Amino acid sequence: MTATLEERPAASPETGGKPMIDRAEGWRRRAPLLPALIFTIIVTQIPFILTLWYSLQSWNLVRPGSQEFVGFANYLDVFADSQFRQVALNTVIMTLGSVLIAVVLGLLLALLLNRPFFGRGIVRTLLITPFLITPVAAALLWKTVLLDPTLGLINFVLTPFGGSGTEWISNYPLASVMAALIWQWTPFMMLLLLAGLQSMPTDQLEAARVDGASAWSTFRELTLPHLRRFIELGVVLGTIYLVNIFDQVYMMTQGGPGVASANLPFYIYQRAFLGFDIGQSAAMGVVVVILTLIAANFALRLIFKSFSGEQEAA
Amino acid sequence: MAEVVFDKASRIYTPGAKPAVDGLDLTVADGDLVVLVGPSGSGKSTALRMLAGLEPIDAGSVRIDGRDVVDVPSKDRDIAMVFQNYALYPSKTVAENMAFPLKMRGMDKEERAQRVRQAADMLGLTEYLDRKPKALSGGQRQRVAMGRAIVREPQVFLMDEPLSNLDAKMRVQTRAQIAEMQNRLAVSTVYVTHDQVEAMTMGDKVAVLADGKLQQYATPPELYDRPINAFVAGFIGSPAMNLLDLPRSSSGVTLGGVEIPLPRDISDAAGSRDKLTVGIRPEDWVLESNDADASSVIKAVVDVVEELGSESYLYAHLAEDTGTTIVVRGPGRVGVRFGDPIAVRPNPEALHVFDAETGQRLP
Numbered sequence: 320m321t322a323t324l325e326e327r328p329a330a331s332p333e334t335g336g337k338p339m340i341d342r343a344e345g346w347r348r349r350a351p352l353l354p355a356l357i358f359t360i361i362v363t364q365i366p367f368i369l370t371l372w373y374s375l376q377s378w379n380l381v382r383p384g385s386q387e388f389v390g391f392a393n394y395l396d397v398f399a400d401s402q403f404r405q406v407a408l409n410t411v412i413m414t415l416g417s418v419l420i421a422v423v424l425g426l427l428l429a430l431l432l433n434r435p436f437f438g439r440g441i442v443r444t445l446l447i448t449p450f451l452i453t454p455v456a457a458a459l460l461w462k463t464v465l466l467d468p469t470l471g472l473i474n475f476v477l478t479p480f481g482g483s484g485t486e487w488i489s490n491y492p493l494a495s496v497m498a499a500l501i502w503q504w505t506p507f508m509m510l511l512l513l514a515g516l517q518s519m520p521t522d523q524l525e526a527a528r529v530d531g532a533s534a535w536s537t538f539r540e541l542t543l544p545h546l547r548r549f550i551e552l553g554v555v556l557g558t559i560y561l562v563n564i565f566d567q568v569y570m571m572t573q574g575g576p577g578v579a580s581a582n583l584p585f586y587i588y589q590r591a592f593l594g595f596d597i598g599q600s601a602a603m604g605v606v607v608v609i610l611t612l613i614a615a616n617f618a619l620r621l622i623f624k625s626f627s628g629e630q631e632a633a
Numbered sequence: 634m635a636e637v638v639f640d641k642a643s644r645i646y647t648p649g650a651k652p653a654v655d656g657l658d659l660t661v662a663d664g665d666l667v668v669l670v671g672p673s674g675s676g677k678s679t680a681l682r683m684l685a686g687l688e689p690i691d692a693g694s695v696r697i698d699g700r701d702v703v704d705v706p707s708k709d710r711d712i713a714m715v716f717q718n719y720a721l722y723p724s725k726t727v728a729e730n731m732a733f734p735l736k737m738r739g740m741d742k743e744e745r746a747q748r749v750r751q752a753a754d755m756l757g758l759t760e761y762l763d764r765k766p767k768a769l770s771g772g773q774r775q776r777v778a779m780g781r782a783i784v785r786e787p788q789v790f791l792m793d794e795p796l797s798n799l800d801a802k803m804r805v806q807t808r809a810q811i812a813e814m815q816n817r818l819a820v821s822t823v824y825v826t827h828d829q830v831e832a833m834t835m836g837d838k839v840a841v842l843a844d845g846k847l848q849q850y851a852t853p854p855e856l857y858d859r860p861i862n863a864f865v866a867g868f869i870g871s872p873a874m875n876l877l878d879l880p881r882s883s884s885g886v887t888l889g890g891v892e893i894p895l896p897r898d899i900s901d902a903a904g905s906r907d908k909l910t911v912g913i914r915p916e917d918w919v920l921e922s923n924d925a926d927a928s929s930v931i932k933a934v935v936d937v938v939e940e941l942g943s944e945s946y947l948y949a950h951l952a953e954d955t956g957t958t959i960v961v962r963g964p965g966r967v968g969v970r971f972g973d974p975i976a977v978r979p980n981p982e983a984l985h986v987f988d989a990e991t992g993q994r995l996p
């Protein structure tokens with residue numbers, strides 16, 4: 320270390336300042352990375368710029384030749400659209416609700432799996448399976464096998480208790496979609512939190528035992544703080560994924576009745592490909608991207624903070 | 634304040650395997666600091682954890698203040714433990730860490746704060762009370778762990794290698810502090826270490842363990858002067874005692890062609906054995922002049938010289954029998970170098986003699 324530090328100034332007079340790589344050499348070194356960079360720009364930035372452009376046009380595919388520049392009119396329409404506000408609210412409820420419930424259930428299952436019992440390996444594998452199923456298949460499973468009013472297992476199980484014939488999907492569309500999402504995402508949270516639990520130093524738990532802490536106090540005072548960053552990570556990752564969810568909404572309810580179970584991606588899809596209103600849906604897309612960026616920025620800062628700060632105390 | 638008794642206590646981790654702690658019999662007198670010492674894997678931690686209630690007691694019993702604690706959970710044993718890696722709670726401040734056992738016992742906030750302040754004062758932690766453990770040095774963390782133990786005012790302190798993560802200088806300093814504090818509080822303490830220097834300097838009594846079995850339980854001077862078997866003799870003392878397997882001769886044993894006479898009581902006890910293990914501490918050799926009579930001194934050749942300033946240690950092999958090496962303590966400026974010949978003679982008063990087979994002390 321010291322040797323290199325001392326050598327540098329000695330070498331500099333000859334090379335004239337700092338060790339220079341000339342421009343051509345610099346590009347030669349960067350060249351292998353360029354295709355990836357260009358590809359990324361093409362795939363992400365060009366569509367976004369086009370979307371920005373479309374969002375300033377009045378353009379409906381059903382009326383050819385109708386394309387014209389209208390400035391921010393589309394944006395005004397978006398904010399005036401009460402359905403858009405309803406859908407935005409749905410998205411928040413669906414995303415945060417599913418993520419939070421999945422975290423709580425995942426935590427309970429992780430706590431269960433963190434203690435030895437007979438057949439733990441099999442139970443763990445079975446609990447993970449929902450996460451491995453294709454979302455479309457999972458949605459179908461929920462829609463038909465479980466929630467179908469006449470053939471569904473749920474009504475079958477409820478029959479002895481006098482609860483048969485409930486039209487789950489028509490009566491509780493948002494809750495039905497959320498149930499399917501929670502079912503798929505609980506295993507993810509469980510795995511994440513199980514990893515967290517298993518990284519808890521045993522000597523701290525033993526110290527707590529000697530210090531006289533009950534199981535509940537140990538959990539609240541030591542385990543939960545230790546799990547905090549794992550929970551935060553789970554919430555952020557789950558939110559990033561679920562805010563964009565499409566399959567379950569499309570398969571189970573088509574966003575209906577009305578927009579009762581539609582979320583933003585589905586609503587935008589509807590506007591663009593069923594309503595053919597390119598200008599409006601582009602404007603919505605831009606609004607969603609901006610809102611998501613703001614939220615994601617906060618969320619990411621939160622996890623970076625908790626992963627770099629805190630922790631690492633012996 | 635309590636007496637701690639291990640009564641033939643055993644711990645068997647895997648059924649059928651050798652016990653990790655095998656029939657341990659040990660009494661810690663009220664207010665004493667007892668050190669469990671032994672090589673790694675000898676069952677020291679296991680014994681301590683049995684007392685702490687972190688390991689079950691598979692056979693025998695453990696009593697604290699006369700009460701059998703075999704079925705008593707950890708929290709009801711009225712003990713406090715300092716862990717090797719301190720086991721501080723990372724999400725809590727120093728003050729919260731120290732107050733935790735009190736909080737768990739339902740002590741009210743005022744009194745908690747008061748006790749923590751007192752302990753922090755005693756340990757020099759007052760200015761760190763609001764810090765999290767990660768913002769402390771190793772020595773400070775160690776003191777927080779001590780603090781968390783003493784605020785409890787328990788009947789027994791348990792410490793599992795509490796100094797092993799400190800640097801050499803801190804270790805010596807903290808060692809003295811712990812001994813001093815233990816004296817002042819007069820709380821019975823069981824202290825685990827693999828370091829025999831720690832054991833000898835801190836313990837009122839020292840228990841030497843090997844392979845899960847108690848070898849000897851005695852005061853440090855007794856342990857040093859009369860080790861009960863060859864294992865203890867070799868384990869206690871640094872550098873280790875020279876343990877040499879020597880053939881009997883008419884009046885003693887022979888080493889390097891020289892006859893070493895044995896005191897009467899020892900040779901009586903040795904009976905007809907034709908081989909003995911003879912232990913000679915480094916300081917029990919007398920350095921003689923090189924031209925002394927060859928029949929009364931043992932000639933050796935120096936391999937390594939360790940000069941420590943006030944004394945020096947010469948590692949040498951015998952001239953007659955190059956496979957046998959010995960360690961000899963010499964004066965600070967010994968004036969001997971690698972390859973030099975030396976002549977030594979054991980002090981006949983200070984010989985330790987053991988059965989060559991069983992390692993038991995004779996007589």
Ligand SMILES: Nc1ncnc2c1ncn2[C@@H]1O[C@H](COP(=O)(O)OP(=O)(O)O)[C@@H](O)[C@H]1O
Nearest residue numbers: 646647653671672673674675676677678679680
């Ligand atoms: N949880 C455990 N399961 C099985 N064997 C163990 C366990 N803990 C310790 N042992 C064994 O018990 C013996 C004593 O271990 P330990 O008490 O930790 O020794 P020490 O503290 O003296 O180094 C060792 O042989 C070790 O391998």
Ligand SMILES: [Mg+2]
Nearest residue numbers: 677678679793
């Ligand atoms: Mg140990």
